[in-house]
Amino acid sequence: MELGDLKVIVTGGAQGMGAHFARRLLEAGARVAVGDVNEAGLAALPAGIERRRLDVADEAEVAAFVAWAARALGGLNALVNNAGIIRDGLLVKRDRQSGAITTLPRRDWDAVIGVNLTGATLMAREVVATMARAGTRPGVLVNISSVSRHGNRGQSNYVAAKAALAANTVTWAREFAAFGVRVGAVAPGMVETPMTQGMNQKARDALVAAIPVGRIGLPEDIWRAVRFVLECDYFDGRCVDVDGGLVM
């Protein structure tokens, strides 16, 4: 599809990669609606981007948001499923000093699965149902997974969500073909955003040292892959790792 023809929702677009994608889409002539729980970030987006509070993990909010976006954009034909959170921790941990054994809190599991997997699924379901009811086709969905989908120490919750999102990219590409909707996924490596700026400096330096291209990724690096998925009408059902070679 041409970027200028898109009527597109970007979830989690109040900051970080999602805000970058929304700006790039606007510049390319797309009509863009951003949903996020970060209302201060929403307010700071450039004029021309439609915006409204959205918690992707809340089924009623998802339904209300998608109906609003379809009205605000004059239809809908694309979704960038980008909202995500981390709550990292080992599943079972021994404290170095006391030797005490602790475990990953259930609430940290539920929060990450709730936003990154259930939220993305609710959004895909609502957007495609809205398109199908309106008879709109073609359409395209981009799921933002992560290279953590291949497995990563300290991220049981995030790995499970991002691997499931990549796997369901195949499921949805097969199911939504009936509605003229393609589905692709992009799995970033380590990217400079507020999510990684919060990381422990030692862990961050060690990760950057392991990246063959020699630097942390930028939102623009990931945008190029998102753009490819949106534009290439022969791309369907695959997840592209964009990680500077980190996980090859």
Ligand SMILES: NC(=O)c1ccc[n+]([C@@H]2O[C@H](COP(=O)([O-])OP(=O)(O)OC[C@H]3O[C@@H](n4cnc5c(N)ncnc54)[C@H](O)[C@@H]3O)[C@@H](O)[C@H]2O)c1
């Ligand atoms: N930064 C990285 O290194 C990296 C690597 C791989 C994958 N990712 C993924 O890329 C996506 C964007 O990450 P980022 O680095 O820009 O993170 P970020 O924390 O800067 O931005 C994420 C956005 O999602 C929003 N959000 C969180 N919970 C939400 C909810 N329930 N409903 C709606 N919005 C919600 C946040 O408010 C925030 O604006 C995420 O899915 C993340 O998991 C990031």
